[in-house]
Amino acid sequence: MMDPNNTTGGSTEELVAEAKEALRIRRPGRVQRVGDHLRREWQLYVLLLPTIIWLLVFLYKPMYGLQIAFKDFSVFRGVAGSPWVGLEHFYTLFGNDQFLRALRNTIYISMLSLVFGFPMPILLALMFNEVLHQTFKKTAQTIVYLPHFISSVIIAGIVITAFSPSAGIVNTIMGWFGVDPVYFLTKAEWFRPIFVGTTIWQEAGFQSIVYLAAIAGISPTLYESAVVDGASRWQMVWKITVPSILPTIIIMLIIRIGNMLEVSFEMIILLYQPATYETADVVNTFIYRQGIQGGQYDLAAAAGLFNAVVAFVLVMSANTISKRYSRTSLW
Amino acid sequence: MTILRNREETMRTFTLASAFLATSALTAPAFADSHLQVVDKPMELTIHMHWPRAQGYDESYTVEKKACELTNICLKDATAGRNSTDSNEAMNLLIAQGNMPDIVGGHLIQQPVNQYGPEGAFLPLNDLVKEHAPHIQAFWDSHPGLMEAISSYDGNYYYIPYLPDGKYGRAWYVRQDWLDKLGLEQPQNVEELHAVLTAFRNDDPNGNGLKDEIPYFSRQWEEVNRLLTLWDARSSGSDTYHDFYVNDEGKVVHPYAQPAYRGALANVAQWYKEGLIDPEIFTRGSSSRDYLLSENLGGVTHDWFASTSGYNDALKDKIEGFNLIPFLPPESAGGVRMEEHRRIPIKPDGWAISYMNEHPVETIKYFDFWFTDEGRLLSNFGVEGETWDMVDGQPIYKPEVLNSDSPVNSQMYLVGAQIQRGFWQDYRYEDQWTSEAAREGIALYDANDLLIDQFLGVAFDQDEQKVYDKFWPSLRTYMLERQQAWILGSGDVKADWDSYIQTLDKMGYQQVIEVMNAAYQRQYN
Numbered sequence: 001m002m003d004p005n006n007t008t009g010g011s012t013e014e015l016v017a018e019a020k021e022a023l024r025i026r027r028p029g030r031v032q033r034v035g036d037h038l039r040r041e042w043q044l045y046v047l048l049l050p051t052i053i054w055l056l057v058f059l060y061k062p063m064y065g066l067q068i069a070f071k072d073f074s075v076f077r078g079v080a081g082s083p084w085v086g087l088e089h090f091y092t093l094f095g096n097d098q099f100l101r102a103l104r105n106t107i108y109i110s111m112l113s114l115v116f117g118f119p120m121p122i123l124l125a126l127m128f129n130e131v132l133h134q135t136f137k138k139t140a141q142t143i144v145y146l147p148h149f150i151s152s153v154i155i156a157g158i159v160i161t162a163f164s165p166s167a168g169i170v171n172t173i174m175g176w177f178g179v180d181p182v183y184f185l186t187k188a189e190w191f192r193p194i195f196v197g198t199t200i201w202q203e204a205g206f207q208s209i210v211y212l213a214a215i216a217g218i219s220p221t222l223y224e225s226a227v228v229d230g231a232s233r234w235q236m237v238w239k240i241t242v243p244s245i246l247p248t249i250i251i252m253l254i255i256r257i258g259n260m261l262e263v264s265f266e267m268i269i270l271l272y273q274p275a276t277y278e279t280a281d282v283v284n285t286f287i288y289r290q291g292i293q294g295g296q297y298d299l300a301a302a303a304g305l306f307n308a309v310v311a312f313v314l315v316m317s318a319n320t321i322s323k324r325y326s327r328t329s330l331w
Numbered sequence: 332m333t334i335l336r337n338r339e340e341t342m343r344t345f346t347l348a349s350a351f352l353a354t355s356a357l358t359a360p361a362f363a364d365s366h367l368q369v370v371d372k373p374m375e376l377t378i379h380m381h382w383p384r385a386q387g388y389d390e391s392y393t394v395e396k397k398a399c400e401l402t403n404i405c406l407k408d409a410t411a412g413r414n415s416t417d418s419n420e421a422m423n424l425l426i427a428q429g430n431m432p433d434i435v436g437g438h439l440i441q442q443p444v445n446q447y448g449p450e451g452a453f454l455p456l457n458d459l460v461k462e463h464a465p466h467i468q469a470f471w472d473s474h475p476g477l478m479e480a481i482s483s484y485d486g487n488y489y490y491i492p493y494l495p496d497g498k499y500g501r502a503w504y505v506r507q508d509w510l511d512k513l514g515l516e517q518p519q520n521v522e523e524l525h526a527v528l529t530a531f532r533n534d535d536p537n538g539n540g541l542k543d544e545i546p547y548f549s550r551q552w553e554e555v556n557r558l559l560t561l562w563d564a565r566s567s568g569s570d571t572y573h574d575f576y577v578n579d580e581g582k583v584v585h586p587y588a589q590p591a592y593r594g595a596l597a598n599v600a601q602w603y604k605e606g607l608i609d610p611e612i613f614t615r616g617s618s619s620r621d622y623l624l625s626e627n628l629g630g631v632t633h634d635w636f637a638s639t640s641g642y643n644d645a646l647k648d649k650i651e652g653f654n655l656i657p658f659l660p661p662e663s664a665g666g667v668r669m670e671e672h673r674r675i676p677i678k679p680d681g682w683a684i685s686y687m688n689e690h691p692v693e694t695i696k697y698f699d700f701w702f703t704d705e706g707r708l709l710s711n712f713g714v715e716g717e718t719w720d721m722v723d724g725q726p727i728y729k730p731e732v733l734n735s736d737s738p739v740n741s742q743m744y745l746v747g748a749q750i751q752r753g754f755w756q757d758y759r760y761e762d763q764w765t766s767e768a769a770r771e772g773i774a775l776y777d778a779n780d781l782l783i784d785q786f787l788g789v790a791f792d793q794d795e796q797k798v799y800d801k802f803w804p805s806l807r808t809y810m811l812e813r814q815q816a817w818i819l820g821s822g823d824v825k826a827d828w829d830s831y832i833q834t835l836d837k838m839g840y841q842q843v844i845e846v847m848n849a850a851y852q853r854q855y856n
Contacts, residue, residue, distance in 0.1 A: 075426045076447040097838075098805045160614050166543075185614050186819050273613050275815035277808060290804045299800075 069305045073298035082298075089302035099303075102286035105279060110260040112196045118256060120204040122249060125211030126237060144205025152202075156270035159198050160185060185271065188278040195271060195280070199264060207252075214248040215241060250328040258315030261307045283307060367401045367705060369696045376694060377409040377432035381421040382680065382751040384744045386413045388436075392747025393714045401705065404697045406434070419443075426452060433694060436682030437751050440490055441481060444683045445790050448489035454684045455487035459695040466702035467491060467695075470755060477677055479854050480787035484795070486853075490683035491698050491753030494676065497761060498782060499773050500570060501557075501672040503661070504639050505631050508654040509536035520662035521561040524631075528607040531630040539627075547602075548609040548629045550620040555599065555612055555818065557633045557672070559586070563665040564595035568786030570675045573807060575847060576786045583786065583847040587810045588835055596817055596824045603818050613815065625649060633672075637761070640769035657772030659779060670781040677787065681753035701754045710754040713746045728763050739764045789850035798846045802839030809838060 038045065064079065069089060071082040093099045124144060131137040147155065162168050165181035175181065184190045222240050231239065265284035272280035287303045290296060315330075323329035380388035387410040389395070399405035409432035412421025418438035425431060426447060435444070435453070444453050460467050471478040482488045505517060510527065513534050518524035528546035530536070537544060549555065553573070556566035565586035568576025578584050586592060602608050609615060609629075615622075623629030624642050627650050632639070639655065646653045660670050684694050700706040712719040712726045719728045732742055739760075743749040749760070762770070791799055813831055817824040824831075 074447070074450060075423050076450050076452045078427070078429075092801060096805055098808060160616075164611060164614070166611060183610065183819070186815065273815060274808070274811035275613065275819055275821075277812050281808075289808065296800055 066301065066305055068298045069302040071298055073301075075297075085298075089299045090306070092299060093303055093306070098281065099283070099286055101278075102281045102283045106261055106263055106282040106284075108279075109192060109195065109263050109282060112192055113199060113263070114256065114260065116196055117200045117204065118253065120200050121207035122211055122245075124204055124208040125215060125245075126241065128208065128212060129215050129241065130233065130237070141205070144208070146205070147202045148206035150202075152264070152266050153270060155198065155202055156267060159194065159271065163194065186273055186275040188276045188280070191272065191276040191280045195268065198271075199267065210252060211245055211248060214245040218244040246326070247328045250322050250326055251330060254315060254318045254322060254330050257318040258311050260314055261311055367700055367703065369402045369404050369693055369700065371403070373399075373403050373405065374690065374693060375405050375407050376434055376688070376690065376697070378406045378434040378436060378682075379410045379421075379425050379432050380408070380437045380682075380751070381410055381412060381418045382438040383416070383418070384750070386410060386416065386421070389747065392750075393717060394709055394747035397709055397714045398700065398706070402697055402700050404693065410437075431685035431687045433685060433688040433690070434682050435685050436680075436753070438680050440681060440683060441492070441679035444489040445481075445483035448483050448487065448683070449485045452686055453489045454686060454688070454691055455485075455489060456491065456684070456695065457487050459684075459691060460491075460699075463692055463695045464699035464702070466699050466706075470494070470702055474676070476787070476855065479856075480677060482790055482854060484790045484792035484850065484853075490681045492681035493678040493751050493753060494755045495674050495678060496756040496758040497674055499636055499670075499776055500674045501633055502636050502639075502657040502670065502772055502776060503631070503633050503659070504655050505658050506531075506536070506629075506654065507656045508652040509630060512536055512538075517658045518661050519659075521664055524561065524661045525602070525607070528602070528631060529605070532606050536630070537627045543628060544630060545609045545623055545628050546607045546630045547632065548615075548619060548623050549612065549632050549634065550615075550617045552613045552615075554633050555603075555608060556814075558599050558602065558608075559592065559595040560669055560671050561661060561663050562591070562595035562598050563663045563667060564589060564591040566671060569788070570672060570785070573811070574786060577784070577851075583789070583851045584844060585810075585840070587814065588832065588840060593824055593828050596814065600818050600820060600824065604820055608818075613819075624655065627653075636769045636772055637765055640766045640772065643768055644766070656768060657775060659775065660781060668779065668781055669783060670776060671783065673782050673785060675785060675787070678751075680751040698753055701752065707755055707757060710748055710752065711743075711757040711760045713743060713748040718742070718746060718748075726757075726759060733764055789847060789854055791846060791850050795846035795850055798839075798842050802843050806835060806838050806840055806843060809834065 068079055068082065070084055070086060071079075072085045072088075073079070073082045128137060128141060131140070163170050163184040165171050165183045170184070171181040182190070184194060218241065222244075223236060226236050226240060261283065263282045263284065265282060265288065268280055268282055268285050269288065272285065283303060284307075287300045290299060319329050319331065378388050388406060388408040390406065390408055395406060410421070411425035411428060415421055415424075418440075421437075422435075422440065422443045425435065426443065431452070447453060448455065460471075477494075478488060481490065481492055505527070507517075509531060510517065513530050513536055515527055515530060516523070518527045531544050531546040533542070535542065535544070547555075547558070549557075551572075553566075556572070559566045565576055566572070567574040567586060573587070575583050575585050578589075599608070603610075609619070609623075612619075620629070620632065620634065620639070625646060636657065640657075642655050643653060660668050662668050682698065684691050688694055701710050708715065708726055712728070715721065715726075718732050719726050721727075728739065732739060735742060740749055743760075749756070765773075813822070813824075813827070816822050817827070
C-alpha cells in the first residue's frame with residue numbers, strides 16, 4: 001500500500017482504484033468476526049464450557065483465598081476481614097530449621113523418585129511390548145497394575161509388616177543368611193529407599209499404560225521395513241520404539257517435574273516416626289503437623305503458595321529446556 | 332426486671348421480649364412437670380452437633396422428644412459439614428459460612444469457641460448462667476477450678492462442657508497366670524517389675540518353647556513413656572500424651588525438659604535394649620493389644636480398665652487359664668506409687684450459644700434443664716421406662732439393654748443419651764456394665780491414693796497464642812525425635828543431655844514456658 005502522506009500526489013484513477021480496493025478487502029469488524037465465528041463453531045464452545053466453568057470455580061475462584069498467606073487469618077472474620085501481616089508467615093517458615101530440613105528432604109526424595117521412579121514405567125512398557133505370550137502378558141500386567149488400586153493405608157500396612165523385625169519377610173530372608181534383624185522403619189537411613197521403592201511398586205505399573213498406548217500408536221510399517229532390512233529386536237526397540245514414544249516421555253517428564261514437590265505425603269505420614277523425621281519429614285507433612293496445632297491455615301497457605309511457585313518455576317524451566325533441545329514441549 | 336438491670340451493656344442487645352418471656356415462664360401456672368418448662372409456647376432452636384458417632388443431631392432421638400415435651404424447646408438439626416467425619420473441619424465450615432444456628436455443639440468445640448468467642452461469634456455465658464442457670468452454677472460452685480479451666484483469655488467462658496464422671500482411666504495389667512506359673516508375685520516396685528519382665532522374657536511363660544514373649548507392650552507407643560513415672564519423671568500432665576504439667580512449685584513445665592527425665596529415659600532405653608519392651612512398639616499399631624494377647628505373647632501393659640478387662644472373657648476358650656488382671660502401680664525408685672493417667676473432668680466437647688441466637692435466655696435455661704435431676708437422668712440413661720427404671724432410688728438399666736449384643740453406650744447414642752451435649756455424666760451409667768474384674772481393679776486403685784492432679788490447659792490471648800504457635804510444634808517434634816532415638820539406642824540421653832537442653836532453649840522453650848505460665852496465672856490465679 002502507498003505511503004499515506006503521499007496519497008495526495010496520486011492521480012484520480014489511482015485514488016479511485018485504491019478506494020475500491022480498500023472497500024473490497026475491508027475486513028469485517030472484530031465483533032462481527034467473533035460473532036460469525038461463534039455462529040459457525042458454537043458446538044465446539046459448548047463442549048468447552050464445562051471445563052471453563054470447572055476451571056473458574058475450582059481453580060480460579062480459590063485463588064482469591066491465597067491472600068491469607070499474607071494475613072493473620074481468622075475463619076470468623078473471613079478472608080476479607082482478616083488483617084494483613086505482610087511476609088510474616090514466610091519469615092516464620094524460613095526461620096524454622098525443621099522447615100528447611102523438610103524442604104531439603106522434599107527435594108531429595110523427589111530427586112530419588114524421579115531418577116529411579118521415572119524410567120521404571122517406560123522399561124515396563126517396553127518389556128510388555130516385547131512379550132508375545134498373551135496370557136502371560138495379561139497376567140503380568142494385572143499384577144503390576146494392582147497395587148495402584150489398593151488404598152495407601154493398606155499398602156503402608158503391607159510395608160510395615162514386610163519390614164517388621166520379628167515377622168517380616170525381609171528380616172526372615174536376611175535371617176537365612178545369618179544377618180541380625182533390623183528395625184527398618186525406625187532407621188532414618190532406611191526411610192528413603194523404602195519410601196521410594198514402595199511408591200515405585202505402587203505406581204510404576206499403572207503409569208506404564210500411557211507408554212503402552214504411545215507404543216500402540218507407532219505405525220507397523222516401520223517395524224515391517226526394519227524386519228526386511230534385517231534389524232534385530234533390540235535394534236527395533238532402540239531405533240524405532242524409543243524414538244517414537246520420545247515426545248510422550250518428554251511430556252510426562254515435564255508434568256512429573258511440575259509435580260515434584262507434591263511428594264505423596266499420605267504415604268509418608270503412614271510410614272514415618274519421630275525417629276525417622278530426620279530423613280522423612282517433607283514440606284507437606286511439616287505443614288500437616290504445624291497446621292494441625294490450632295489450625296494455622298495462614299501459615300499452611302504460605303507454604304502451599306511457596307510450593308506452587310517452586311513447581312511453576314520447575315515446570316517452566318523443564319518446558320523451555322525441552323523446547324530448545326528436543327522441540328517437544330507442553331506449550 | 333432486675334434481670335435487665337444487672338446485665339452488662341452488651342447484654343442489652345438481647346431483646347426485651349426475651350426477658351418478658353423468661354419472666355412469664357417463671358410465673359406460669361403450675362401444672363404437672365411445668366417446673367421444667369422453659370417457655371410457655373413451644374419454641375424451636377437450631378443446632379449444629381458434629382461428633383464422631385454421628386454427623387448431626389437426630390430430631391427423632393427419644394431423649395430429644397422427651398426433652399422437648401418437658402421444656403417446650405425442641406431442637407432442629409442444622410449441622411454443617413455432614414459429609415466429613417472431622418469435627419474440626421465441620422466447625423470451620425460452619426463459622427466460615429457465616430450463618431450460624433442458635434446452638435453450636437459437638438466434638439472439640441473448646442478451641443474454636445475460645446478463639447472466636449472473644450471475636451464475637453459466641454456469647455459469653457458467665458452472666459447468663461449466673462442469672463438463669465442455677466443448676467449449672469451449682470455445678471461450678473461444687474467443682475472449683477473447672478469453670479476457669481474452660482475460660483477463654485478474656486476471662487469469659489463460652490461453652491457448657493460435657494463433664495465425664497469416674498476417676499480412673501488406665502491401669503497396669505499383668506498376666507497373673509504367667510506369674511503363677513513362674514512362681515512370681517505381683518511386682519511391688521520398679522526392681523520387682525524389672526525382675527518379672529525379665530522372667531517373662533527368658534523363662535517361656537507361654538510354654539511354647541520359643542522365646543517369643545513380649546514382656547511390656549501397648550497399643551499406643553506413647554505408653555512406653557508411662558514407664559518414666561517409675562523413676563519419678565513424668566510423661567504427661569493430662570490425658571493427652573506429651574502434655575505440660577504443673578510442678579511442685581506451681582509452675583507449668585514440660586516433662587521432657589526436666590532433670591528427672593534424663594535418668595528415667597536412660598532406664599527406659601536400657602529396658603528396651605534388654606528386650607523387656609516390645610521391640611516393635613513404635614510400629615505395631617492399635618491392634619497390637621488384640622494380637623499380642625490372643626496369640627498368648629503379651630505380659631504386662633498399661634491400658635483402660637473397661638476394655639482391657641474384657642479379654643479374660645473373650646480369650647477364656649482360646650488360651651487355657653488366661654488371666655490378665657490389674658495390679659497396683661509399682662513403687663517408683665523414689666518410693667512413690669502413682670497412676671499418672673486419669674479421666675479428664677472436662678471434655679472439649681459440649682455446646683455453645685452463637686451470636687445469631689435471638690433467645691439466649693431461653694437457651695441457657697434449656698442448657699440448665701440438662702443439669703436438673705430429671706435432665707441428668709435423661710441425658711445419661713435415656714427415657715425412664717424405655718431403657719431404665721428407678722429401683723430403690725437408683726436408675727437401673729432394663730435387662731434387655733444390659734444383655735443386648737450391642738454395647739450399652741452404642742445403644743445410648745442411638746436414643747440420644749450420652750451424646751456430646753453439655754451434660755454431666757453419671758458414673759452409675761458405666762458401672763452397670765463394667766465387668767466384675769474391672770470393678771475389682773477400680774476398687775483396688777480406689778483403696779490406694781494413686782491419682783495426681785491434672786493440668787487442664789490454658790487459654791492464650793492472641794499474642795501468647797502466636798508465641799506458642801511459632802515455637803511449640805517444632806519443639807514438640809524435636810523432643811519426640813530425640814526421645815525415640817534415645818529409646819531405640821541411637822544416641823545416649825545422658826551424654827546428649829546438655830546439648831539437648833541447649834537446643835530446646837534455642838528453639839524457644841523458655842518463651843513457651845513463659846506464655847504458658849502467664850496464661851496459667853491469669854486463668855487459675
